[in-house]
Amino acid sequence: MDRITIFFATGNIVKVEEAERILKEYNISILHLPMKLLEIQSENLEEIAVFSAQKAWADQEKPLFVEDAGLFIKRLNGFPGPYSSYVFKTISNEGVLGLMAQYEDRIAYFQSVIAFCSGKKTVTFKGEVYGKISRERRGNFGFGFDPIFIPDEGDGRTFGEMNISEKTAISHRTRALRKFAEWVKSTDISKFI
Numbered sequence: 574m575d576r577i578t579i580f581f582a583t584g585n586i587v588k589v590e591e592a593e594r595i596l597k598e599y600n601i602s603i604l605h606l607p608m609k610l611l612e613i614q615s616e617n618l619e620e621i622a623v624f625s626a627q628k629a630w631a632d633q634e635k636p637l638f639v640e641d642a643g644l645f646i647k648r649l650n651g652f653p654g655p656y657s658s659y660v661f662k663t664i665s666n667e668g669v670l671g672l673m674a675q676y677e678d679r680i681a682y683f684q685s686v687i688a689f690c691s692g693k694k695t696v697t698f699k700g701e702v703y704g705k706i707s708r709e710r711r712g713n714f715g716f717g718f719d720p721i722f723i724p725d726e727g728d729g730r731t732f733g734e735m736n737i738s739e740k741t742a743i744s745h746r747t748r749a750l751r752k753f754a755e756w757v758k759s760t761d762i763s764k765f766i
């Protein structure tokens with residue numbers, strides 16, 4: 574099958590590296606559209622991703638996808654969730670560890686939602702990975718909350734202690750990307766472009 578090229582609108586270069594690795598397995602190439610995405614305030618990542626993808630399409634008129642992700646901590650009723658980016662910018666990992674200091678229940682998950690928009694159609698794909706919030710920051714790989722998230726499917730290391738191929742073997746983003754890639758492969762997307 575011919576190689577397919579799709580644009581990835583994001584301001585986060587690490588996301589692009591992670592996505593390239595996965596999508597090349599499906600013969601899908603991505604071109605980075607570096608941009609600051611417009612986000613609406615919502616408790617639902619899917620709504621945020623759809624809005625951002627449609628705004629990006631209106632701006633660029635290219636078949637593209639965006640990816641919105643967040644860290645949901647059970648003991649904090651899902652916080653920071655859709656506010657992850659703002660919480661990371663303001664109180665960062667140390668702040669989240671401080672909020673969690675008194676709690677034994679450390680269950681959390683990352684969720685990723687991809688929204689693909691071609692003008693004619695917008696579709697979404699979701700991926701999750703479950704784990705625990707660590708007691709301290711560990712590791713310098715990745716970005717964001719990686720140094721405080723210990724995936725259940727790992728060996729006790731945080732995402733921040735895993736290299737990119739170890740993280741992408743199990744990550745929320747990979748899971749959403751694989752669903753997206755399967756859809757691209759099973760659909761005649763030229764109809765939507």
Ligand code: ITT
Pocket residue numbers: 582583584585588608609610640641642643644657658659661683715716717718719732744746
């Ligand atoms: P966009 O331009 O694509 O929006 P962003 O970095 O602002 O890039 P998001 O809004 O999707 O990304 O992510 C919200 C925050 O959630 C992000 O700033 C990180 O702190 C955190 N996050 C998302 N995915 C993560 C991951 O794989 N590992 C660690 N933290 C992650």
